[in-house]
Amino acid sequence: MSALVRDLGWAALLFVDHLGKLAVFAGQILPPVRFRVFVQEVFNLGVLSLIIICVCGLAVGMVLGLQGYNTLVRFGAEQSLGAVVGLSLIRELGPVLTALLATGRAGSATAAEIGTMVATEQLDGLRMMSINPVHLVITPKALAMIFVMPLLSALFIVFGLAGGYLAGVAIMGVDGGAYVSSLQSAVDFSDDIVGSLLKALVFGVLVGLIATYRGYTSAPTSAGVSAATTSTVVVGSVCILIFDYFITALWGV
Amino acid sequence: MAFGGRDVLHGLTCRFPRGKISVILGGSGAGKTTVLRLIGGLIRPRRGHITVAGEDVTTLSDAALDRIRQKLGMMFQGGALLNSLTIFDNLAFPLREHSTLPEAAIAEEVHRQLTAVGLSNVDTLLPGQLSGGMIKRAALARAIITKPEILLCDEPFSGLDPISVKRIEALLRRINQQLDITMLVSSHHIPSTMRMADQVVLLRQDGTVSGAPTELQNSPDPWVAGFFNEEVDESLEAEAPVSERPAERWATS
Numbered sequence: 001m002s003a004l005v006r007d008l009g010w011a012a013l014l015f016v017d018h019l020g021k022l023a024v025f026a027g028q029i030l031p032p033v034r035f036r037v038f039v040q041e042v043f044n045l046g047v048l049s050l051i052i053i054c055v056c057g058l059a060v061g062m063v064l065g066l067q068g069y070n071t072l073v074r075f076g077a078e079q080s081l082g083a084v085v086g087l088s089l090i091r092e093l094g095p096v097l098t099a100l101l102a103t104g105r106a107g108s109a110t111a112a113e114i115g116t117m118v119a120t121e122q123l124d125g126l127r128m129m130s131i132n133p134v135h136l137v138i139t140p141k142a143l144a145m146i147f148v149m150p151l152l153s154a155l156f157i158v159f160g161l162a163g164g165y166l167a168g169v170a171i172m173g174v175d176g177g178a179y180v181s182s183l184q185s186a187v188d189f190s191d192d193i194v195g196s197l198l199k200a201l202v203f204g205v206l207v208g209l210i211a212t213y214r215g216y217t218s219a220p221t222s223a224g225v226s227a228a229t230t231s232t233v234v235v236g237s238v239c240i241l242i243f244d245y246f247i248t249a250l251w252g253v
Numbered sequence: 254m255a256f257g258g259r260d261v262l263h264g265l266t267c268r269f270p271r272g273k274i275s276v277i278l279g280g281s282g283a284g285k286t287t288v289l290r291l292i293g294g295l296i297r298p299r300r301g302h303i304t305v306a307g308e309d310v311t312t313l314s315d316a317a318l319d320r321i322r323q324k325l326g327m328m329f330q331g332g333a334l335l336n337s338l339t340i341f342d343n344l345a346f347p348l349r350e351h352s353t354l355p356e357a358a359i360a361e362e363v364h365r366q367l368t369a370v371g372l373s374n375v376d377t378l379l380p381g382q383l384s385g386g387m388i389k390r391a392a393l394a395r396a397i398i399t400k401p402e403i404l405l406c407d408e409p410f411s412g413l414d415p416i417s418v419k420r421i422e423a424l425l426r427r428i429n430q431q432l433d434i435t436m437l438v439s440s441h442h443i444p445s446t447m448r449m450a451d452q453v454v455l456l457r458q459d460g461t462v463s464g465a466p467t468e469l470q471n472s473p474d475p476w477v478a479g480f481f482n483e484e485v486d487e488s489l490e491a492e493a494p495v496s497e498r499p500a501e502r503w504a505t506s
Contacts, residue, residue: 120331131347
C-alpha cells in the first residue's frame with residue numbers, strides 16, 4: 001500500500017515537473033519569427049499533410065453519409081442527411097480527426113527531427129554560433145503547427161461534406177437539393193464554424209507545444225528520439241481527446 | 254561536474270596558453286568533451302569558475318554568453334552540421350547571421366575556407382552525402398569561418414583512418430600558426446598528441462596532470478607514463494573475474 005502511495009506521489013511530482021517545464025518552454029516560443037523558416041515549416045507540416053487529410057476527410061464523410069442514411073431512413077428523415085453529416089464533421093470530427101492525423105504525421109516528424117538535432121549536437125552547434133535554437137528551430141515549427149491546424153481542419157470538413165454527398169446523394173439516392181439545404185439551414189456560422197476553427201486552433205497549440213517540447217527535451221540518443229516520437233503521438237492524442245471534452249462541455253462547441 | 258549523480262570532473266584546475274595547441278587527454282568517459290562544453294557555456298558546473306577571454310562563463314546570462322561565444326569556434330565530434338542545409342549554406346550560415354557581408358563576399362569566404370580544408374565541389378552536397386573525414390573538415394571550416402580567438406575541437410581524430418588523422422592534424426597545426434588561434438583539442442589519440450600539442454592536460458580520477466607532451470611521456474608517475482605509452486595495467490584487468498565481464502553475463506542470461 002505504501003509503495004502504491006509512493007509511486008502515485010512520484011508520478012504526480014513528475015507530472016507537475018513536466019507541466020512546469022512545458023510552461024517555461026512555451027514562454028520561450030515568442031517572436032521574433034523567422035518568416036522564411038516559418039513558410040518552409042508551413043509547407044512541411046501543412047502542404048505535405050494535404051493528401052492524408054483530403055483522403056481521410058473524404059472517407060470519413062462517406063462513412064458518415066452511409067451510416068447517417070441507414071439510421072435516418074428508419075425514421076423517414078433521410079432528407080436531413082446534410083445536417084447530420086455537416087454538424088458531425090464541423091462540430092466534432094473535423095477538428096478532432098485532423099488533430100489526431102496531424103499528430104501522427106506532422107507531430108511525430110517534428111519531434112523526431114528536433115530529437116535528431118539534439119542527438120547529433122546540431123542545436124549545440126547553433127548555440128556555439130550564438131544563435132538561439134528556440135528562435136531558429138522551435139518557434140517556426142510550433143507557430144506553423146498552430147497556423148496550419150485550422151486550415152487542415154477546414155479542408156478535412158470540406159472533403160467530408162463532399163464524401164457525405166457522394167455516399168448519400170450519388171450512391172443512396174437522397175435528393176441533392178435536400179442534402180445541401182438541410183446542411184445550410186442546420187449550420188450556424190458563429191456557433192459551429194467559428195467554434196470548430198477555435199477548437200482546431202487549440203489543438204494546434206497542443207500538438208505544436210507537445211511535439212516541439214518532446215523533441216527538444218529528448219535524450220541525445222537514438223532511443224531518446226524514438227521515445228520522443230512515441231510520446232508525442234501518445235500524449236498528443238490523449239490531450240486532444242481530453243481537451244475536446246472540456247472545450248465541448250465549457251464552450252458548447 | 255556531475256551527470257545524474259555521477260561525478261565526471263572533480264578538482265579540475267588548468268590554464269590554456271594563448272595561441273598554443275592544448276590537448277585534453279583522458280580515457281573514455283574521463284570528461285574531455287565535458288571540459289570543452291563547460292568552456293563553451295553549453296553546460297554549467299556545480300561549483301568552480303571558468304574564465305574565457307577574461308569573463309567567468311559560469312555566471313554569465315545567455316545574452317552575455319552569446320557575446321563570448323562570438324570569440325569561440327567549436328568543431329563537434331560528429332560535425333554538428335545542419336542536416337537540412339547544403340555544405341555551402343552550412344558555412345555561409347554564421348556569416349549571414351552575424352555579419353553584414355554581401356552574398357558575393359560570403360560566397361568568396363566560404364570557398365576560401367573550403368579550399369583551405371581541402372574540400373572542393375561540395376557546395377551543393379548535404380552533410381549526409383559526405384564521408385566522416387570530409388564532415389570533420391567541413392565542420393572545421395565552419396568553426397573558423399568567423400575567425401574565432403579560441404577553437405574548441407572535440408575528438409577531431411575519432412573514427413578516422415590514419416591518413417585522414419594526419420590530414421586533420423596538419424590542418425589544425427596550420428590554422429593555429431596562420432591565424433594565431435588558441436586551440437583546445439580533446440583527444441585520446443596519443444601519436445597525434447605527441448606531434449601537435451604544445452601542452453597536454455591529462456584528466457584522471459583525482460585531478461589533472463599537465464605539461465609538455467614529452468615531459469608527461471617520461472613522467473615518473475607510472476600511470477601517466479603508462480597512458481602515454483598505451484600500456485595496459487594487467488594487474489587491474491585480472492582483478493575482475495571472468496564471469497563478471499558484461500559480454501559473458503549477457504551471453505549466459
